[in-house]
Amino acid sequence: MARLERYLAVAQDAGAFPVVVISKADTVDSVDEYVARASRLSPGLLVEALDARKHEDVERLRPWCGPGQTVALLGSSGVGKSTLINTLTGAVQDTREIREDDQRGRHTTTGRSMHRLPQGGWLIDTPGMRELQLVDVxxxxxxxxxxxxxxxxxxxxxxxxxxxxxxxxxxxxxxxxxxxxxxxxxxxxxxxxxxxxxxxxxxxxxxxxxxxxxxxxxxxxxxxxxxxxx
Ligand SMILES: Nc1nc2c(ncn2[C@@H]2O[C@H](COP(=O)(O)OP(=O)(O)OP(=O)(O)O)[C@@H](O)[C@H]2O)c(=O)[nH]1
Ligand SMILES: [Mg+2]
The missing domain is CATH 1.10.40.50 (Probable gtpase engc; domain 3)
Incomplete structure (x- = not known):
């Protein structure tokens, strides 16, 4: 929750409309509890739980990825940002399993990149952050x-x-x-x-x-x- 609040502050400060995506929903028995906890952080906060590899799941994000919209994906390494972009765009960007020993991501994506969606929107992939410090927000x-x-x-x-x-x-x-x-x-x-x-x-x-x-x-x-x- 603490990390989500940090990201929400950054989005708010940037004037961006936040949508919380809970990836890897397929790896837990019931994702409802996670969705409920995230939703409680702010009234009206949009939270989507999905399997980032599945086309029919990521389709639910289309309303925020239309023409004129630019979406930046933020989150720790290994959460599935590049996977999500690959599924949405049909591109093949490098993605990698998280490390077995400590379940951390491997920092697969090392730079930012922009990806055009066939429908007209733009997606920005970012490298997973080790830490996100708040300044002047x-x-x-x-x-x-x-x-x-x-x-x-x-x-x-x-x-x-x-x-x-x-x-x-x-x-x-x-x-x-x-x-x-x-x-x-x-x-x-x-x-x-x-x-x-x-x-x-x-x-x-x-x-x-x-x-x-x-x-x-x-x-x-x-x-x-x-x-x-x-
Ligand atoms: N089961 C499952 N695996 C997923 C899901 N999303 C991503 N993965 C897997 O998680 C691993 C990490 O995904 P990435 O897309 O590389 O993660 P990332 O957020 O781009 O990571 P960095 O580039 O390091 O910041 C890959 O092996 C993906 O196949 C999901 O929704 N479900
Ligand atoms: Mg990546």
Whole structure:
């Protein structure tokens, strides 16, 4: 779930319409539980479970792959992104079994590539990600965790940290079973990661600016020196 929330934040930040595809549905007895858990992440979230190798299954994704639509497939290595594209387009891209020892993908796809669908849409295959760090997606996180944001608006204190303050509507929602405590933990983790990475980038930009000014002043100093020798 934590990984899905990350991908949803990235999609939200990019202004993309997310569709969750649960591949390898054929490898479990009942996929309904997985679909239900993913669907609960956001009201109205679209979730499709399928066997990425089967034409009749992937047909269900056609409505989002029509003319004028560009679809980027994101997900860990080995989940079946390239397989899905092969089935949808009839292409033969490299796909490989996941590793026996730790069930991880092998990072078969190493670069991004675009694939045209006969119906007119475009698919973008991407290499499976080892990790997906969030940077500067604070607003997107508010959307992904809009349920928590709404509860927080009811807190007695506007700067409530939802730890142990009186009148905390977030903790009350957890007590009432309306909010999963683990979802709050995951939300906090992503928010602090986002803040940390965003600060780091701002710091790096500031450092680059200072360095740039230093190089410029050195260069102009050299020019003056050369000019002085003449
Ligand atoms: N049983 C089953 N196997 C699948 C399904 N989708 C993919 N596979 C298999 O899973 C393995 C990995 O699939 P890939 O398509 O290479 O995965 P990927 O997401 O492109 O992986 P990277 O390129 O490493 O990011 C291959 O052996 C596929 O045949 C599925 O829905 N069901
Ligand atoms: Mg691949």
């Amino acid at each position: 604070g607003d997107a996180l508010d959307d992904v965790f809009s349920d928590i944001v709404e509860f927080a608006e009811q807190c007695r204190f506007s700067d409530c940290s939802h730890e142990a303050e009186p009148g905390c509507a977030v903790q009350a929602a957890i007590d009432d079973g309306e909010l999963d405590a683990e979802r709050l933990t995951r939300c906090r983790k992503l928010q602090s990661e986002d803040r940390r990475n965003t600060e780091t980038i701002a710091e790096r930009r500031a450092r680059d600016r200072v360095l740039g000014q230093m190089y410029k002043s050195i260069q102009s100093g050299q020019r003056q020196l050369k000019g002085g020798k003449k």
